[in-house]
Amino acid sequence: MVCHQRVEDGFEALxxxxxxxxxxNYQFLNLGMGASIEHEIVSNPYVVDILISxxxxxxxxxxxxxxxxxxLNIKSIFTGNKTREAVRIAAEVCFFEKTIxxxxxxxxxxxxxxxxDRLMIVLNTANTLPVPAILDGKYERHICKVTKxxxxxxxxxxxxxxxxxxxxxxxxxxxxxxxxSEPKKAWMKVMLLRHDCEIDYLDEANRAVALAMILQEIPxxxxxxxxxxxxxxQRLASWSRLDKPALTLLQWIxxxxxxxxxxxxxxxxxxxxxxxVADPNxxxxxxxxxxxMQFRFLQGTPERERIFTGExxxxxxxxxxxxxxxxxxxxxxxxxxxxxxxxRTGLDFNRVINGRSFGDGVYMSNNFxxxxxxxxxxxxxxxxxxxxxxxxxxxxxxxSSAISICEVINRCDQxxxxxxxxxxxxxxxxxxxxxxxxxxxxxxxxxxxxxxKPREPCAGYVAQHPPRKLLAGPNKEVKIPLSAILSNRRLLxxxxxxxxxxxxxxxxxxxxFLETDxxxxxxxxxxxxxxxxLDSEDDDSVGVRxxxxxxxxxxxxxxxxxxxxxxxxxxxxxxxxxAVTFETDFVPGSLDLDSLPxxxxxxxxxxxxxxxxxxxxxxxxxxxxxxxxxxxxxGWYINFDKLDNVFHWTVEMHSFDxxxxxAKDMKERGCTSIVLEFRFGSNFPYSPPFVRVIRPRFLxxxxxxxxxxxxxxxxxxxxxTNSGWSAVMTIEKVLLQIRLGxxxxxPPARLGSMGGVSNTRDYAIGxxxxxxxxAAMAHGWQIPKDLKKIGSSWAPEQKKEK
Numbered sequence: 056m057v058c059h060q061r062v063e064d065g066f067e068a069l070x071x072x073x074x075x076x077x078x079x080n081y082q083f084l085n086l087g088m089g090a091s092i093e094h095e096i097v098s099n100p101y102v103v104d105i106l107i108s109x110x111x112x113x114x115x116x117x118x119x120x121x122x123x124x125x126x127l128n129i130k131s132i133f134t135g136n137k138t139r140e141a142v143r144i145a146a147e148v149c150f151f152e153k154t155i156x157x158x159x160x161x162x163x164x165x166x167x168x169x170x171x172d173r174l175m176i177v178l179n180t181a182n183t184l185p186v187p188a189i190l191d192g193k194y195e196r197h198i199c200k201v202t203k204x205x206x207x208x209x210x211x212x213x214x215x216x217x218x219x220x221x222x223x224x225x226x227x228x229x230x231x232x233x234x235x236s237e238p239k240k241a242w243m244k245v246m247l248l249r250h251d252c253e254i255d256y257l258d259e260a261n262r263a264v265a266l267a268m269i270l271q272e273i274p275x276x277x278x279x280x281x282x283x284x285x286x287x288x289q290r291l292a293s294w295s296r297l298d299k300p301a302l303t304l305l306q307w308i309x310x311x312x313x314x315x316x317x318x319x320x321x322x323x324x325x326x327x328x329x330x331x332v333a334d335p336n337x338x339x340x341x342x343x344x345x346x347x348m349q350f351r352f353l354q355g356t357p358e359r360e361r362i363f364t365g366e367x368x369x370x371x372x373x374x375x376x377x378x379x380x381x382x383x384x385x386x387x388x389x390x391x392x393x394x395x396x397x398x399r400t401g402l403d404f405n406r407v408i409n410g411r412s413f414g415d416g417v418y419m420s421n422n423f424x425x426x427x428x429x430x431x432x433x434x435x436x437x438x439x440x441x442x443x444x445x446x447x448x449x450x451x452x453x454x455s456s457a458i459s460i461c462e463v464i465n466r467c468d469q470x471x472x473x474x475x476x477x478x479x480x481x482x483x484x485x486x487x488x489x490x491x492x493x494x495x496x497x498x499x500x501x502x503x504x505x506x507x508k509p510r511e512p513c514a515g516y517v518a519q520h521p522p523r524k525l526l527a528g529p530n531k532e533v534k535i536p537l538s539a540i541l542s543n544r545r546l547l548x549x550x551x552x553x554x555x556x557x558x559x560x561x562x563x564x565x566x567x568f569l570e571t572d573x574x575x576x577x578x579x580x581x582x583x584x585x586x587x588x589l590d591s592e593d594d595d596s597v598g599v600r601x602x603x604x605x606x607x608x609x610x611x612x613x614x615x616x617x618x619x620x621x622x623x624x625x626x627x628x629x630x631x632x633x634a635v636t637f638e639t640d641f642v643p644g645s646l647d648l649d650s651l652p653x654x655x656x657x658x659x660x661x662x663x664x665x666x667x668x669x670x671x672x673x674x675x676x677x678x679x680x681x682x683x684x685x686x687x688x689x690g691w692y693i694n695f696d697k698l699d700n701v702f703h704w705t706v707e708m709h710s711f712d713x714x715x716x717x718a719k720d721m722k723e724r725g726c727t728s729i730v731l732e733f734r735f736g737s738n739f740p741y742s743p744p745f746v747r748v749i750r751p752r753f754l755x756x757x758x759x760x761x762x763x764x765x766x767x768x769x770x771x772x773x774x775x776t777n778s779g780w781s782a783v784m785t786i787e788k789v790l791l792q793i794r795l796g797x798x799x800x801x802p803p804a805r806l807g808s809m810g811g812v813s814n815t816r817d818y819a820i821g822x823x824x825x826x827x828x829x830a831a832m833a834h835g836w837q838i839p840k841d842l843k844k845i846g847s848s849w850a851p852e853q854k855k856e857k
Contacts, residue, residue: 096280111267115446153212271448323494363464453496459491648697706732762799
């Protein structure tokens with residue numbers, strides 16, 4: 056996946072991303088290397104809302120997007136060019152039956168409409184009108200997907216409807232009645248336009264219209280979050296409400312954000328009398344009007360922060376006010392359509408937007424009202440009973456303006472200008488700290504304001520250089536909490552009352568900061584976005600995480616979410632997080648491995664170096680975990696001394712809570728463990744392992760059994776299909792999820808009856824694969840391409856099992 060191309064804009068991102076190559080974009084978004092959109096939506100829904108809203112407004116303002124998404128494999132309507140005309144299909148539609156039929160003179164063989172195809176149904180338009188004028192016109196248009204083809208009739212479902220130009224913002228009050236909202240049984244003549252053109256082949260204007268149409272298919276963030284919380288473990292790809300093009304675009308919007316943005320306060324709400332209030336956070340910025348929702352905002356890499364701190368250390372050794380106040384704070388205002396690019400490429404002055412009367416550089420001000428003028432219209436609007444229009448109609452925040460607070464090195468004598476604006480041409484002297492978004496939340500957002508967790512009282516506010524204090528208005532100072540500055544850096548400057556540091560103190564503090572920062576950069580396996588952004592003294596922001604990427608869709612506050620290692624997590628499952636231990640009769644190493652399938656190395660063992668390296672690393676990690684954890688609390692066991700084939704593992708699940716029906720059944724049968732088989736294919740880690748139970752047999756689901764075990768013994772989990780698997784998922788996470796599935800109580804896992812011979816023999820690989828395929832097809836999950844090879848490549852063992 057490393058193409059060795061330079062990232063064009065030169066911006067060093069805090070979050071991982073790739074260059075603009077279509078292949079790199081496709082791999083990044085489709086191989087699971089990007090952000091987990093499920094985690095982002097559950098944990099930071101309002102951040103996702105403003106990301107989508109920023110992109111929506113950027114699409115409708117020409118030249119606002121510096122780069123369009125490429126390589127997403129999204130199909131759109133071909134609008135025609137000089138060498139080829141757009142294809143229009145004459146048809147008739149019955150909205151009451153949601154059925155399409157082609158007119159008699161249409162050559163149906165050339166059309167070849169299939170199930171899953173996306174079409175646009177256009178009403179009351181001339182056949183000679185250019186397609187771009189239709190797409191962005193006032194005609195009634197319906198994006199639909201074909202769900203059934205029977206003879207010459209095509210059944211469809213409507214995904215979204217348009218009655219106005221795409222680039223005109225709309226509100227719920229402006230929705231007009233349509234043929235869909237008031238369907239009739241009569242057939243109507245319509246025009247069909249097919250989504251059969253790669254969106255990358257369209258010019259910028261038509262591509263913006265196509266993306267804007269797809270954007271309006273994305274449900275609100277709270278609706279997506281509600282689905283994820285009601286369906287733990289599932290991904291948005293399994294939700295019929297979200298079509299694939301919209302899901303792909305959503306993935307790109309979230310993954311391409313290279314800044315850290317975190318909600319810093321609750322959604323502002325309306326009190327009696329129409330006054331706007333916000334739930335107070337002791338560590339919030341004080342002094343701004345409450346309709347400005349606060350977010351913590353960080354850009355650049357730890358290296359850039361070290362450079363910034365180095366400049367502060369140098370100033371702290373100088374004389375005068377700069378030694379006491381080595382940084383100042385300033386506002387940077389920009390029109391809403393510019394923020395999509397700012398959060399991706401950082402603040403720069405590569406493009407002239409508002410003129411450069413005072414020279415080249417980033418324009419800032421210590422006066423909020425001055426920077427507000429650059430935010431364009433809507434910034435001074437107050438909440439009213441009339442909701443605002445939105446370029447993304449499903450936004451629950453409905454942002455109208457955005458402005459940021461930046462911390463700037465106090466070298467005012469080297470600024471391009473200091474009056475009437477700060478003009479700074481040294482980008483490394485500027486670090487973003489806060490993002491403020493002027494919002495008018497809807498009722499749904501007001502019901503779920505997501506107030507921040509209770510914190511310790513504010514430790515105080517940053518001492519600011521008196522002549523250059525940050526202002527919200529005339530003589531109205533803005534107070535910046537100390538939590539905005541890293542605790543290791545607070546003694547570097549800003550010491551108006553404590554005097555200056557001597558050289559030895561300065562070197563000691565600087566070395567301490569660099570060492571701490573280096574350690575955090577090297578140990579990001581255990582860091583979260585909050586820990587990188589929020590102050591380390593906030594205890595509730597610090598957590599431990601075993602995986603680099605959170606792929607669980609369970610809320611971070613949910614006790615079911617695995618934050619720790621398997622053993623620690625199993626101790627946290629009971630109420631009140633009390634540590635418990637179970638008595639166990641499991642004896643490690645007692646399993647007769649000769650009674651189980653022992654497979655030779657597969658034929659791809661010598662041609663899959665990536666798989667071999669990944670599996671060897673996983674074996675080492677699991678061996679380390681098993682050797683240091685309490686075995687009964689860990690709940691799984693691998694006999695590493697007998698593991699002689701890295702592509703084929705035997706794993707035992709044991710020591711279940713004795714109150715579980717499964718544990719009682721095992722006790723009654725004299726069974727001390729559930730024996731699992733892991734088979735890894737040549738495409739691992741890009742394809743999931745195949746996991747099945749070998750023994751004992753479970754009660755099938757159709758007879759009331761649970762545990763996510765199919766009738767053939769395969770583990771039934773989206774995580775173990777291409778729809779839910781991620782290349783960065785660890786085997787420890789897989790073991791934990793399987794164990795959690797076995798302990799679920801709705802319905803509980805039970806062992807099969809001892810009444811028949813068929814219930815005492817081991818599960819066979821053939822019946823496991825067949826059951827896995829049936830379950831995957833029933834749920835609409837994508838089956839790995841190497842499944843057949845995994846099940847049939849070890850021919851000698853297949854004969855033994857028969």
